[in-house]
Amino acid sequence: xxxxxxxxxxxxxxxxxxxxxxxxxxxxxxxxxxxxxxxxxxxxxxxxxxxxxxxxxxxxxxxxxxxxxxxxxxxxxxxxxxxxxxxxxxxxxxxxxxxxxxxxxxxxxxxxxxxxxxxxxxxxxxxxxxxxxxxxxxxxxxxxxxxxxxxxxxxxxxxxxxxxxxxxxxxxxxxxxxxxxxxxxxxxxxxxxxx
Amino acid sequence: xxxxxxxxxxxxxxxxxxxxxxxxxxxxxxxxxxxxxxxxxxxxxxxxxxxxxxxxxxxxxxxxxxxxxxxxxxxxxxxxxxxxxxxxxxxxxxxxxxxxxxxxxxxxxxxxxxxxxxxxxxxxxxxxxxxxxxxxxxxxxxxxxxxxxxxxxxxxxxxxxxxxxxxxxxxxxxxxxxxxxxxxxxxxxx
Numbered sequence: 001x002x003x004x005x006x007x008x009x010x011x012x013x014x015x016x017x018x019x020x021x022x023x024x025x026x027x028x029x030x031x032x033x034x035x036x037x038x039x040x041x042x043x044x045x046x047x048x049x050x051x052x053x054x055x056x057x058x059x060x061x062x063x064x065x066x067x068x069x070x071x072x073x074x075x076x077x078x079x080x081x082x083x084x085x086x087x088x089x090x091x092x093x094x095x096x097x098x099x100x101x102x103x104x105x106x107x108x109x110x111x112x113x114x115x116x117x118x119x120x121x122x123x124x125x126x127x128x129x130x131x132x133x134x135x136x137x138x139x140x141x142x143x144x145x146x147x148x149x150x151x152x153x154x155x156x157x158x159x160x161x162x163x164x165x166x167x168x169x170x171x172x173x174x175x176x177x178x179x180x181x182x183x184x185x186x187x188x189x190x191x192x193x194x195x
Numbered sequence: 196x197x198x199x200x201x202x203x204x205x206x207x208x209x210x211x212x213x214x215x216x217x218x219x220x221x222x223x224x225x226x227x228x229x230x231x232x233x234x235x236x237x238x239x240x241x242x243x244x245x246x247x248x249x250x251x252x253x254x255x256x257x258x259x260x261x262x263x264x265x266x267x268x269x270x271x272x273x274x275x276x277x278x279x280x281x282x283x284x285x286x287x288x289x290x291x292x293x294x295x296x297x298x299x300x301x302x303x304x305x306x307x308x309x310x311x312x313x314x315x316x317x318x319x320x321x322x323x324x325x326x327x328x329x330x331x332x333x334x335x336x337x338x339x340x341x342x343x344x345x346x347x348x349x350x351x352x353x354x355x356x357x358x359x360x361x362x363x364x365x366x367x368x369x370x371x372x373x374x375x376x377x378x379x380x381x382x383x384x385x
Contacts, residue, residue: 026255028367033321035256037366042316045363056299060310061293063317067286068223069254075290091287098255099279100368102263103272105249112249117378124377127332127348131355133325139358140318144311152315159319164326170217173226181312185305 004021014082015089017047022093027101035094035133036062039077040139049081050166056143059136064174072093151184197270201275205269206213208235216258216286222256224250227265258282298338325337351376 025038043049048057050055058076065072071094078090105112112118144152155177162173208230216223224247231237238246246264248256259279267277300306332348334341355373358364 019283025367028254029370033324034366037264041365041367047229056314057297057310058294060314060317061297062233063288063320064293064313065286065289066216066257066361067289068216069255069284071259071283072286072290075287076294079291079294087287087291095259095279098253098259099263101253101255101273102260103248103275104269105253106264109245109249110340115320117381119373121378123332123335124351125370125374126328127351127377128355128366128373130325130329130332131373132366132370133321133328133357134356135359135366137318137322137325140321142271144314144318152311154313155315156319159316160322163319163323169215171215174217175312177312177316178309181309182305182353184312185227185303185308188304188308 011082011085015085018074018078018081018086019089019093021095022078022090026070026094027097033069033133033136034129037136038071039073040136043077043081049078052139053143054080056140059140062177066171100174155180197273201270202273204235205237205266205274206277206281209266209278210284212262213258213282214285216282223261225260227258231261231265237265242268256348347380 013104020041021042022035025035025042029038030034040052040055044055046053058073058080061076062073074090074094076089077123078087080086082089129151141156144156159177162168163170212223212226212230218227218374226241232240232243246261249264250260260284262278262282263275266274266276268274268278296304297310329352332352333345335344344364351373355369358369359366
């Protein structure tokens with residue numbers, strides 16, 4: 001009984017931690033990638049709920065989903081930390097700040113847009129975002145090339161060219177990557193069996 | 196009293212946007228435009244341009260910002276709720292389904308290979324956003340090269356990267372620092 005109660009406390013504490021974390025992240029960062037980077041810092045480096053490798057797996061899952069990455073990554077990280085209630089707490093945390101801010105902004109629209117410093121501040125933050133994206137790319141690259149380099153590198157280059165040059169939906173890219181990954185798995189299996 | 200069918204139309208429009216919004220915030224904007232301006236006529240095009248400016252200066256995911264703004268303008272607070280819930284519905288279901296598949300089969304060759312491939316795709320998508328934002332920071336709005344500004348932007352980005360990558364500073368203070376620095380520099384330079 002006592003043990004059960006402790007577990008319950010643990011769950012509530014984790015839900016509160018998730019809500020506070022995603023709320024803070026969402027209130028201060030304005031892109032999905034920023035949110036992922038801050039989550040990684042918070043849950044991997046500080047709280048140690050996940051390892052770096054687990055977080056990289058979640059990034060891959062989230063990138064294959066439609067919709068705002070901040071919401072889908074909150075969903076995944078929340079579930080992994082505290083089940084469905086964790087997901088709920090994390091998603092609620094992530095959508096509350098933009099929701100409240102946007103409701104207020106709609107009301108005070110003119111005053112905000114006419115303030116020049118707001119735009120200058122946001123452009124400055126974008127430079128920080130570029131640096132952070134590079135940091136995430138390096139982490140993902142190391143993680144993806146642990147076993148071999150040629151195959152991951154080829155996929156990265158092809159996917160990058162697809163995004164930059166074709167302008168087609170990312171949905172087809174995600175589906176294509178799924179199929180290519182599955183075919184590769186079959187080839188590996190056949191090779192293992194042939195030996 | 197707000198017409199329930201209007202709320203339903205807002206909800207469904209954003210379910211559609213959420214379900215096909217692959218590839219991050221910048222890919223979602225044309226989808227919102229199509230649903231909100233062309234299909235449903237919730238907004239005029241100039242109003243939609245206002246929305247884009249607001250997205251840039253407000254915190255949070257762009258899709259949530261857009262949904263709240265459109266919902267609020269069209270049908271007040273109930274509209275804002277309908278739009279926001281609509282745009283996260285499908286993404287949440289897809290995310291949790293993929294996570295279940297991943298948890299159950301993560302030790303199989305098939306899932307390992309698919310996840311590795313998707314990871315490479317994720318890297319490519321992030322790199323692409325990085326290039327777009329980086330170009331935008333170095334050469335704002337594609338204007339002819341202002342060398343001093345370009346050098347300044349590259350320096351800020353490099354220092355920010357060095358702080359995060361080698362000194363392991365949290366990304367958030369670094370980004371806020373970049374914002375504050377930019378305001379100070381604009382005050383000095385004029």
